[in-house]
Amino acid sequence: MTAEERNGVVFVESVKDFDLDNIFDCGQCFRWEKTETGMYLGTAYGRQAAMSYDKDKELLKIYGSSLEEFEGIWRHYLDLDRDYSSIKHILADKDPVMAKAIEYGQGIRILNQEKWETLISFIISQNNNIPRIKKCIDSLAATLGKKIGEFDGREFFALPDAETLAGAGLDDLAPCRLGYRAKYLIETARQVAEEGLDSLKKLGDDSVSSEETFEALKRYCGVGPKVANCIALFSMGKTDRFPIDVWVRKVMNRLYGIAENNMKEMELFAAKNFGRYGGIAQQYLFYYITHNKEIADEDSNIF
């Protein structure tokens, strides 16, 4: 993989195991959208960005950027230094079900997202559907966040920081239509503002075990097992975490024959068969089931 910049566009060559459709539409992030031309617009780490990827040329383009920004932000954000090819082989060997799911979502990569953004995003995600989650988050950014950029006349906003959100009231959040989650958000913002953002960031250190991170995250208001696992996986590099939502329950039942309400057995199965890459395996499965609704609707498994 090599990167160079020409006229404000960063060209990254030889990018393999990569597909923006898979990456941005596998439920791990909510702030990217595809344009008519196939380009993706979105924000991360306080930056607004535009990206496109040519599969045949294995070429990733990042517009309006610089080599410094690529090295400082996007390289890590897009998880470009992880060898997904070897991970896919480890997961697919001796598991034809996983092999099929991986083939379907071959370009998935687990983003390294901002911790605070991931924390509040997945609090909003609970008992909610993805299109509406996106609307809620966009509305929250536009209502309380700072403007960080513009593209084709469209404005982009960062999410409000913990102090801003901690100082807000339910009436301030009312336009965002967060429902009962609004009070969770304010309470968690107060917790983070009081402890300091560093205490949240420390949970992503390599010296902190995945289990410790999981338990610590559950102390935040509105964060239970599923949301804690998502935050640990999508923003803290804890690739073994295995978030179980309604879709994962379906796919574990349809494809592996585990009873749909037996979460314990699903966790044990993931730990035993997917190990340290449980979270990555989970993303292949989630993408597979959410893009093949006919499998999700089957009333029996498909062995």
Add this chain to the structure above:
DNA sequence: GCCCAGGAGAAGG
């Protein structure tokens, strides 16, 4: 009009 969504907290066993 109805069921459901990347669930969690509270109450009661």
Add this chain to the structure above:
DNA sequence: CCTTCTCATGGG
């Protein structure tokens, strides 16, 4: 420890 109820909102 586990089970059940409730919680806003609107997508499909």
